[in-house]
Amino acid sequence: MKILFLFVFLVISTNVYAVNEESILADSFPDKLSDFGFFLDNNAQTPHEKVLPYELISSLFSDYSYKQRWLYVPQNKFARYVEDQVFEFPVGSALIKTFYYPIDERDQSQGKQLLETRVLLNKSGGWKAVSYVWNTEQNEAVKKIAGKSINVNWIDFEGELKEVRYRVPNVNQCKECHALADEIIPIGPKARNINKDIDFTEGRYNQLAYWMQKEIISEVPNNLISPVDWSDNSKHIDDRARSYLDINCGHCHSPLGNANSTGLYLHLNETRNTQLGMYKKPVATGRGSGGLKYSIVPGSADKSILVHRMESMDPGVMMPESGRSLTHKEAVQMVRDWIDDMANSRRY
Amino acid sequence: MKLSRILTFLFFLAFFLKAYAKEVFIEPGPNAQEKLQEAMILMETGDTLVIKSGVYVLEDSLSLDVDKVIVRGEGMDKTILDFHDQKSGAQGLLVTSDAVTLKDFAILNAKGDALKVIGAKGISMIGLKTEWTGGPKSTNGAYGFYPVESENVLIDKCVAIGASDAGIYVGQSKNIIVRNSIAQYNVAGIEIENSYYADVYGNLASHNTAGILIFDLPDLPQQGGHHVRVFDNESIDNDTDNFAPEGNIVGEVPRGSGIIVMANSDVEIFSNVISGNGTVNLSIVSYGDDTEDSNYYPHPKRIQVHGNSFGPSGFNPDLGTGDLAKVLFEVSDGEMTDIFWDGVVPFSQMFFGQPENERLVVNEDNGTDFLAIKPIKYLLGFSAPINKDLHQFKGIINPLPPVQIEPF
Numbered sequence: 139m140k141i142l143f144l145f146v147f148l149v150i151s152t153n154v155y156a157v158n159e160e161s162i163l164a165d166s167f168p169d170k171l172s173d174f175g176f177f178l179d180n181n182a183q184t185p186h187e188k189v190l191p192y193e194l195i196s197s198l199f200s201d202y203s204y205k206q207r208w209l210y211v212p213q214n215k216f217a218r219y220v221e222d223q224v225f226e227f228p229v230g231s232a233l234i235k236t237f238y239y240p241i242d243e244r245d246q247s248q249g250k251q252l253l254e255t256r257v258l259l260n261k262s263g264g265w266k267a268v269s270y271v272w273n274t275e276q277n278e279a280v281k282k283i284a285g286k287s288i289n290v291n292w293i294d295f296e297g298e299l300k301e302v303r304y305r306v307p308n309v310n311q312c313k314e315c316h317a318l319a320d321e322i323i324p325i326g327p328k329a330r331n332i333n334k335d336i337d338f339t340e341g342r343y344n345q346l347a348y349w350m351q352k353e354i355i356s357e358v359p360n361n362l363i364s365p366v367d368w369s370d371n372s373k374h375i376d377d378r379a380r381s382y383l384d385i386n387c388g389h390c391h392s393p394l395g396n397a398n399s400t401g402l403y404l405h406l407n408e409t410r411n412t413q414l415g416m417y418k419k420p421v422a423t424g425r426g427s428g429g430l431k432y433s434i435v436p437g438s439a440d441k442s443i444l445v446h447r448m449e450s451m452d453p454g455v456m457m458p459e460s461g462r463s464l465t466h467k468e469a470v471q472m473v474r475d476w477i478d479d480m481a482n483s484r485r486y
Numbered sequence: 487m488k489l490s491r492i493l494t495f496l497f498f499l500a501f502f503l504k505a506y507a508k509e510v511f512i513e514p515g516p517n518a519q520e521k522l523q524e525a526m527i528l529m530e531t532g533d534t535l536v537i538k539s540g541v542y543v544l545e546d547s548l549s550l551d552v553d554k555v556i557v558r559g560e561g562m563d564k565t566i567l568d569f570h571d572q573k574s575g576a577q578g579l580l581v582t583s584d585a586v587t588l589k590d591f592a593i594l595n596a597k598g599d600a601l602k603v604i605g606a607k608g609i610s611m612i613g614l615k616t617e618w619t620g621g622p623k624s625t626n627g628a629y630g631f632y633p634v635e636s637e638n639v640l641i642d643k644c645v646a647i648g649a650s651d652a653g654i655y656v657g658q659s660k661n662i663i664v665r666n667s668i669a670q671y672n673v674a675g676i677e678i679e680n681s682y683y684a685d686v687y688g689n690l691a692s693h694n695t696a697g698i699l700i701f702d703l704p705d706l707p708q709q710g711g712h713h714v715r716v717f718d719n720e721s722i723d724n725d726t727d728n729f730a731p732e733g734n735i736v737g738e739v740p741r742g743s744g745i746i747v748m749a750n751s752d753v754e755i756f757s758n759v760i761s762g763n764g765t766v767n768l769s770i771v772s773y774g775d776d777t778e779d780s781n782y783y784p785h786p787k788r789i790q791v792h793g794n795s796f797g798p799s800g801f802n803p804d805l806g807t808g809d810l811a812k813v814l815f816e817v818s819d820g821e822m823t824d825i826f827w828d829g830v831v832p833f834s835q836m837f838f839g840q841p842e843n844e845r846l847v848v849n850e851d852n853g854t855d856f857l858a859i860k861p862i863k864y865l866l867g868f869s870a871p872i873n874k875d876l877h878q879f880k881g882i883i884n885p886l887p888p889v890q891i892e893p894f
Contacts, residue, residue, distance in 0.1 A: 284524035287546070287573075305574050308523055310549035310582070320582075320605060393707070396604065399634045399658050401706045412705055412778060419775070420733050421706060424598070424628020424651045427733035443733065453547075454597030454627055459576035 157186050157210055162232050162259045171255055171270040171279035176210065176234050181277050183236060183252075188213070190352065191338070192345055194331045196368045196381045199466040200237060201302050202294070203253065208234040209327065209354070216356045217349075222407060224324045225355065233258040233324050237304075239292040253288055254306045255279050258316070258324050265322040267312035284308045303463055311460050319394045330364040330406075331385070365406060368472060376483055379476035380406060382469055386458065402433055415444055426455045436480035445474055507532035514540030526550045526557070537591055539564040547575020547596075553583045554894065559591025562615035562645060570595040577602040577627075578616075584608050585894035594619055596627045600649075603633040608894040610640040618648030622671045622729045626650040630672065635708070637661055638891040644668075650729060651736050652677035653694070656684065658708035661891045664689060673730040674699045674739065675721070680706055684714045685889040695728045696736070696743035697721030697763070702750050703735060704773065704782035711750040715886050716758060721745055722797070723762035728807045738808030740765040744799070746810075749773040751787045751844075754886045761797020765804050765811045766822055768794070770846060772830035774809060785831055787840065792849035792883050796824040799855070817864070817872050818857055825850070829859035829873075836862050847881035 158175045161168045168174065178184045185191065189208045197205060211217055215228035227233075236255040241248040252272040259266050270279035271286055285308035291301045316322045326332075332345040343351075346358045365381035366373040388405030390397035395405075400421055403413040412418050415433030420426070420443060428446040435441040447457040448470050456462070476483075510525050510533060512518070519542075525535050526548060534556040544567055550557065559565025569578050578596035581588070585608035592615035593600040600616035603609050616630030630646035633639045634657040644667040646653025653672035656662050662684035668691075669675030675691030677699040678684045691697035698721050702711035721744040730737040739746065742764030747753050748771050760767040768791065773784035800822020803811045814826050827846055831839075840846065848856060856876045863871030 283527050284520045285546070286520075303573060305546070308549070309527055310551045310580070313551060313582070314549070314580075317582075398707055399604070418705065419735070421703060421735075422628065422632070422634070422651070422655070422657060423734060425624060425626070425731045426598075426628070427731050429732040431733045452597065453572055453574050453576060456576075459598075460574060463574060 157188055157232075159212060159230050162210075162230055163261055165261075167257075167259075167266070167268045167281055169281050171257075171281075174232070174257070176208065176232070180279075181252075186210075189234065190349075190354070191336070192327065192332055193334070193336050194326045194385065195334050195365050196331075196385045197326070198386050199462060199469060201304060201462050201464045202300070202466075203237045203239055203304065204250070206236045206238075207326070210234070211354045217354055219329055219355060219357055219359065221359070222328070222330075224326070224328050227260050227324075227327075229260050229262050231260040233327065239290055242293040243295045244293065244297065251290065251292070252276050252279070253290065253304060254282075254286075256307075256312070258322070265316070265324065267316055267322055268309055269306050269312070271306055282306055282308075285311065305460065305463065307460060314396055314460065315389055315458070317396050318389075325389045326385070329358065330362050333362055333364040368469065375472070375476050375479065379473050382472065386469075390458070415442075424454075426457075428455065434477055434480075437478060439474035439477040442477050445470065445477065448473065507534070509534045509536060511536045511538060513538045514542055518542045519544050519546060523548055526552070529555050531555065534558065536560075537565045537567075541566045541568055543568050543571055544578075545571055545573045547572070547577050547580060549580040549582065550586065551582045552586075554585040555583075556587045556589065557591075558587075558589035561590050562592045562613055565591035566594060567591060568594045569597060572597040577632075580604070581606060581609065586610070587612065589613055591615075592617065593630075598627045599629040599632045600627060601631050602629070603636055603639075606633065606636040606639075608638045608892070609633055609636055611642070611644055612640070613643045615645040616647070616649070616653070617645070618650075620648070622648055622650075622673075622726050624650050624729045624731050626729075628652075628734075629655045630669075631655065632657070633662075634658055638894070639663070640891060642666055645670075646675075647671050649673065650731065651734055652699070655679065656681055658706060659684075661889060663889060663891055669694060669697075671726055673726075673728055673736045675724070677701060677736070678711070678714055679703065680709050680711045682708075682711065682713055683889045686714070686716045687718045689719045691719065691721045692723045693726055694724045695726050695730075695741050696739045696746060697724045697760075698745045699736070699739070700745075700747045700750050700753055701735065702748065702773070702783075704777040704779035704784070709779075709782055712752045713886060713889075714750060714753045715889070716745060716753070716755045718757050720759045720761075721763070721767075722759060725762070725764060725802075728804070738810075740804035740807045740811040742766070742800075742802060742804055743810075744768055746771065747786055747789055749784050749786055750789075751783075752886060753786070753788070754790045754792075754883075756791070756793045756883075758794045759797070760794055760824075761799070763799050764802030765800060766814060766826050767796050767799040767824045769810060769814075769826045769828075771810065771826075771828045774830075786846070787844040790847045790849075790883050790886075791825065792847070794850060796850070796854055799824045813859075814857065817859055817870075821855075823855035823857040823874075825854060825856045827858040829861045829864070831861065845881065846879055847883060848876060848879040849881070849883060850876065852876065 210232040212230040217225035238250045286306040368378045368382035383404040384406040392405040418433045450456040539560045577599040578593040581603040587610045618626035628651035630653045639662045641664045649672040652674035653669035675694040744760040744763040744767040
């Protein structure tokens with residue numbers, strides 16, 4: 139009886155609810171998110187069993203929105219580990235990320251408002267990115283090539299009503315951040331970024347170990363140096379700041395990224411002080427400089443262009459250029475502390 | 487027989503491609519933002535997007551990432567993309583694809599740069615206008631035209647007004663032509679920075695802080711700017727106070743500069759009209775700040791200046807901005823000149839001067855006021871550490887070959 143039940147379940151899960159690999163590989167994007175079959179329940183965001191949740195140690199700030207991430211790798215194929223880079227995922231893989239706000243951050247049981255689900259699909263010609271915007275019924279998300287503005291509000295931890303003009307990126311804007319040497323690539327899923335424990339349906343495991351066990355990857359380096367959770371006060375502030383800058387800035391501000399012409403490199407591997415911004419003059423910054431002379435003045439956050447641009451909400455000044463309209467106050471404070479105290483830092 | 491067969495095939499191929507190239511039209515109206523952006527995303531190689539006459543008020547930046555397309559308006563004074571109410575995006579229009587032609591429209595009041603082009607192999611900007619309509623203000627965006635890390639760049643018959651850095655700026659690029667364009671009321675009218683092979687000709691740069699800048703800066707992926715020809719331009723009456731936000735290199739440029747060459751090699755400046763520049767018509771200078779970049783060469787070399795027409799210069803020097811005007815004023819006892827060379831050379835050249843094949847050559851009329859600093863005397867605090875003898879700088883001109891840009 140038990141075996142029969144399992145058999146029926148398998149038939150259902152593989153035939154009826156299979157992830158639609160054809161839609162991942164197709165030349166064009168399907169119109170509806172449900173066409174991919176990533177979720178068993180759209181509204182509840184219950185993933186197909188082959189669609190694994192994952193989390194990053196530190197993640198990109200997107201106007202305080204919450205994110206849930208999933209990964210799909212075709213059966214019997216492996217993602218290959220590449221040092222310092224994202225895994226080399228096999229063709230047919232998909233990375234899925236849903237953006238939402240809780241109705242009330244103090245009480246998550248009140249539910250959430252789903253905004254968009256972005257997909258990165260590894261087609262035979264390379265990665266392609268597009269976003270699906272959730273309908274008002276919150277049971278389907280529809281393809282949006284040209285992006286969209288959504289006025290959202292939610293109640294934050296302090297009980298304050300927050301409002302934001304949330305921007306769903308258009309496909310070109312996806313590429314602006316996801317470009318490495320002009321090819322679209324994922325940003326988050328590097329081995330070092332997912333080297334942490336999270337809760338799976340079977341229990342709490344390290345994600346790399348779990349991916350090994352699920353045969354998504356076949357090897358994990360044993361000497362991985364990972365970023366830290368920038369919000370973790372127990373960690374050294376150098377590591378917190380560099381981890382935050384890596385995931386929020388380093389994908390563009392790196393030698394092959396979209397902002398390489400600036401000569402300002404904020405990815406985790408950069409070790410040269412000038413390239414990291416110390417007494418580095420702006421190049422084509424215009425009024426982004428805010429009248430300041432250097433990207434980072436060790437000992438003075440107030441004199442550092444980097445802080446000025448992180449704080450700004452002016453589209454002609456703010457960094458990152460897209461993906462936020464609010465200031466990430468907590469992170470700015472952390473970066474301020476890092477710069478103000480740099481004279482005492484162990485490294486700079 | 488064989489050749490004719492190939493030609494026939496090519497003819498049909500061209501016909502076939504043409505037949506499948508679409509023209510898409512966009513008109514002003516509600517949802518212009520989404521329609522324009524969607525059209526720019528959905529267009530395919532070979533297509534033309536026509537933006538009909540009218541004012542398009544846009545809240546978010548636009549971007550184009552399709553190779554080999556044309557986006558055109560119906561005239562720089564007819565098709566207006568107005569970003570005065572922009573809420574997101576660091577520029578008006580961003581282009582990231584190759585072989586793109588942009589024609590006959592205007593981008594106004596962008597919050598950041600007006601038109602930015604990154605990493606394009608082939609970009610033609612023809613008959614476009616970028617403007618901040620509130621006059622020169624430090625809150626204006628940095629650049630009007632801003633191709634960077636690109637190859638085969640053409641800027642032709644364009645107009646750039648009001649940029650708080652440079653109206654037309656080409657950075658870290660290769661094979662560049664900037665011609666027949668007008669740059670006014672910017673901090674820098676036209677700036678070629680860290681770039682290779684540029685022809686700048688037939689332009690009018692007036693009422694900027696500085697007319698034309700040929701610069702090279704350290705700590706960048708592409709440096710060693712070289713091979714720039716600046717000819718048949720008018721750089722006149724550059725009389726707008728420097729309004730660049732501090733921190734930017736152009737913030738150091740004094741009001742009333744005609745042309746400045748900094749730290750480039752192989753620059754030929756000829757047949758220009760340089761006049762009415764209150765600080766100095768033409769300066770040739772080294773990069774003056776400290777840098778730890780050991781790959782960077784901070785001095786100009788192989789600069790050739792000939793056959794220019796110099797009008798009034800130095801009548802209202804801007805002593806309050808940067809060092810250039812101050813130094814010239816000091817060493818010349820207030821007798822500002824048409825041409826100024828700061829004379830700064832590597833230490834090895836301080837005693838015996840520049841090597842013959844690197845020297846500054848100035849073949850101008852004998853009446854041209856010229857001043858070069860003698861660095862040793864200047865450093866040691868001698869009085870009158872200067873050389874005003876133009877004859878010592880005459881020489882043979884080795885014309886640089888014209889820049890070729892590959893058609894697409």
